[in-house]
Amino acid sequence: MVTERGLQVLRAIVQDYVDTREPVGSKSIVDRHAFGVSAATIRNDMAALEDEELIAAPHTSSGRVPTDKGYRVFVDHLAQLRPLSPAQRAAISSFLERPGDLDDVLVRTVRALTQLTGQVAIVQYPSFARAHVSHVELVQLGGGRMLVVLVTDTGRVSQRIAFVRVEFDDDALARVRAGIAGLIVGKSVREGAQLVLEHLAVVATQPTEEDTAIAAIAAVVAEELEDFRQDRLVMAGAANLARREADFRGSIYPLLEAIEEQVTVLRLMSEMTADEQGLAASIGRENEAFGLSEASFVASDYDATGSRARVGVMGPTRMDYPTNLAAVRAVARYLTRMLEDDDAAR
Structure with a gap:
């Protein structure tokens, strides 16, 4: 059972590790975060987190890094998403405000999202089986x-x-x-x-x-x-995987193959379970059945004239989950409004 302070320590470890890419020790937590307790107390909290398999030592260093399970607990206990800056919101608007057909809009959507997040951006086409x-x-x-x-x-x-x-x-x-x-x-x-x-x-x-x-x-x-x-995807930003190859424990080739073939990514995106806000995350080993245990996916539902689909990003497990979730939610909401306005205009 993880205590409330233990969750705060886990949050600090995730945030610091995402920011620095370095294992996080008790002293650095005390120095960077106002817990009001000693390094020894933080070490005890970290030991409890390690017993719960939420953090682990990557080598003989005294620092710890989050595990896939730790990232999952972190995401599940997010109190709020990091708000997008005015510049980020302006970037979404500038990419998506121009009129165009659906194909063009979805291409611009993934371009905007990969620029915002630095990850591989993915958007599902809405199902057209019932379209006329x-x-x-x-x-x-x-x-x-x-x-x-x-x-x-x-x-x-x-x-x-x-x-x-x-x-x-x-x-x-x-x-x-x-x-x-x-x-x-x-x-x-x-x-x-x-x-x-x-x-x-x-x-x-x-x-x-x-x-x-x-x-x-x-x-x-x-x-x-x-x-x-046919269900289809539009993707952008595959080069970001190569730029962040050091963040993957193993090879990025299964991810590149999945991007090329699309079917696996489409199935995974479709099967992710969303919360009441329409947000979903699938982290690391949760994707093992799809052969993508090296990656994490975050996504948000959007609505296209009554047919729901998803927009999201794929990247290493060491990603900025609050910002990426906020970005996919903002893009999904903007895309929904844009498609609703276009439908009303027709």
Whole structure:
């Protein structure tokens, strides 16, 4: 059982170790923090924390460092998050205030967050499985190329090139557009994808030249609608792992592989348990089942027109949890407001 002063000593050890990267001793705690007790008393508190496996000696030094369990207790007992400075809030605003489609907004979100925290920034796309297609546009680019633009009612915009091998006059292009729109506009992403696949099966029997072109466009549409249904991540700041490699006990390669493949990070982010404020943390060995026991994740929920997703950061266990949690919460709230305003404008 950890006493209240023991928790304060643990908090001091975590804060000093994050700040200095040096093991923390009882004398330095007495010098830096106003506990009003002797170094001997602090040593007794540290011995109790070590018995609880909340701190450990990295080598023969008299100093101690937090364990993964110690970081977890520290995060669970945070009285408050460190407020962001006006400069940090201005940085979030400057990154996110410009209008743009959802893809652009999420890219700017992770760029802002990695600059704020110095960690790998991660944002989940909201689920579009229940989204509806609101608009389709076709633009001839010449050389048998057709730009296919799809828009959903949740703000997702997709642009892909279809190769149709034929040039359409205005009337034919209008017919093709109307045909594609008739299949998917107003339909859910799931239903639209199915209808397009059924249409492809029909026109494959006795296709005219126009049918062949429509089929090429429809195939691109089907791929995009299927992609809309897939959970995806946007990430930035992978280079920060290399800069902080000394903070990892082992190799950073499993983290780099997870960033490249995304699936593992997506599962981990989705399964983290959030508190009543929508904040979640998964620390060190808590991520062992995902092969990421060297890393910690902190995240906050955001809302995208009724579909919840997460924005967060990944880094070593020796991270500034109060500041990082405050940063992901602030970015999540700003992102939610921005998407709500954009939805209201539509």
